[in-house]
Amino acid sequence: MKSFKISLLVLLIVFVGIQFIPTKRNQSENVPKTDFIIVNNAPKNIKNTFQTSCYDCHSNNTSYPWYNKVQPVAWLLENHIEEGKAELNFSEWDNYSDRRKKSKLKSIISQIEDNEMPLSSYTIIHKNANLSNQQKSEIIDWISKLDMK
Amino acid sequence: MKKVIGILVVALISVTISCKENKEQENMDGTKHNEEMQMESHEGHDHSNGEETSQREITQNNTKNGETAAILDAYFEIKNGLVADSKEKTASGGNNLLVAISKFDMSKLSEEAHKEYMEIEESAKEHAEHIVKSDIDHQREHFEGLSTDITDLVALLGTDKVVYQDFCPMANNNKGALWLSEVKEIKNPYYGSKMLKCGSIKKQIN
Numbered sequence: 001m002k003s004f005k006i007s008l009l010v011l012l013i014v015f016v017g018i019q020f021i022p023t024k025r026n027q028s029e030n031v032p033k034t035d036f037i038i039v040n041n042a043p044k045n046i047k048n049t050f051q052t053s054c055y056d057c058h059s060n061n062t063s064y065p066w067y068n069k070v071q072p073v074a075w076l077l078e079n080h081i082e083e084g085k086a087e088l089n090f091s092e093w094d095n096y097s098d099r100r101k102k103s104k105l106k107s108i109i110s111q112i113e114d115n116e117m118p119l120s121s122y123t124i125i126h127k128n129a130n131l132s133n134q135q136k137s138e139i140i141d142w143i144s145k146l147d148m149k
Numbered sequence: 150m151k152k153v154i155g156i157l158v159v160a161l162i163s164v165t166i167s168c169k170e171n172k173e174q175e176n177m178d179g180t181k182h183n184e185e186m187q188m189e190s191h192e193g194h195d196h197s198n199g200e201e202t203s204q205r206e207i208t209q210n211n212t213k214n215g216e217t218a219a220i221l222d223a224y225f226e227i228k229n230g231l232v233a234d235s236k237e238k239t240a241s242g243g244n245n246l247l248v249a250i251s252k253f254d255m256s257k258l259s260e261e262a263h264k265e266y267m268e269i270e271e272s273a274k275e276h277a278e279h280i281v282k283s284d285i286d287h288q289r290e291h292f293e294g295l296s297t298d299i300t301d302l303v304a305l306l307g308t309d310k311v312v313y314q315d316f317c318p319m320a321n322n323n324k325g326a327l328w329l330s331e332v333k334e335i336k337n338p339y340y341g342s343k344m345l346k347c348g349s350i351k352k353q354i355n
Contacts, residue, residue: 097268103275103294110290 018071026062034094053129057084060091212307219249231338236285243280273298296328317348
């Protein structure tokens with residue numbers, strides 16, 4: 001019984017301790033000129049959908065949930081965002097080559113059509129990030145019409 | 150003091166449990182995700198500007214360039230993996246392509262060719278990375294983009310191999326998609342055993 005108490009205490013100390021380890025926050029004040037929405041002059045509905053459903057993990061500006069204040073949740077999110085941005089970062093869209101842009105647009109469409117994005121592990125908490133059928137077809141139509149040289 | 154520790158312990162346990170639940174939830178989602186992806190048929194998977202793909206041609210590049218051989222061999226390995234419906238063979242081809250790309254000597258390229266090569270390389274690498282880690286439907290999706298890149302690479306730098314440029318009108322949501330092959334016989338990598346013979350030769354290089 002005594003050892004049980006001690007191990008609980010150790011766990012508690014570790015848990016409190018990790019709260020003090022800082023994490024990188026993925027936030028920036030201004031929207032860069034290379035941003036996908038700006039470069040492609042997206043209409044308002046498209047802009048809102050992208051910002052609500054994609055930008056938390058695929059841009060340099062995340063709108064963090066409250067539980068990001070607690071470790072180890074913050075680490076999980078940090079990893080997640082890092083991976084998401086490596087795959088596709090809308091904030092740096094215009095730095096991509098035309099070849100890469102085309103390929104990304106294609107992937108965006110197929111990921112949305114196949115309901116692979118936004119991730120279900122994300123939408124389970126962010127209910128408003130779920131894409132309705134109408135939003136899906138709006139996005140797909142709009143992307144299909146983007147003129148990629 | 151005892152009371153305080155007691156409260157802290159309760160708090161700790163509840164937080165730990167809720168974290169664990171979150172994690173499990175995520176795992177469950179992950180598994181579900183995979184199943185969904187595996188169950189998917191190829192229909193509705195690909196989407197692209199078909200006209201552009203079908204019109205993409207290798208403007209006769211007569212350079213008998215042996216430097217591109219390793220990249221092409223790895224590409225053919227991926228293609229043959231998909232023909233055989235083998236995720237593993239395809240993935241191993243993807244790894245070999247990454248190796249071939251990293252060994253490619255860019256120093257002999259002209260400045261202009263170098264710039265284009267870099268863009269092709271960046272894109273091909275990305276497709277190869279996905280091909281290494283994905284299930285077969287997703288591999289096929291990236292193979293389509295990769296085929297465009299490798300086609301452009303041959304058009305840019307040439308090859309000393311005999312290469313056939315094939316075309317399947319049904320792939321890519323009936324918009325059509327290209328692939329390159331080292332053999333004359335049509336063996337369709339987009340459908341594998343489902344429609345092995347679908348497609349035709351558009352062009353022969355060398």
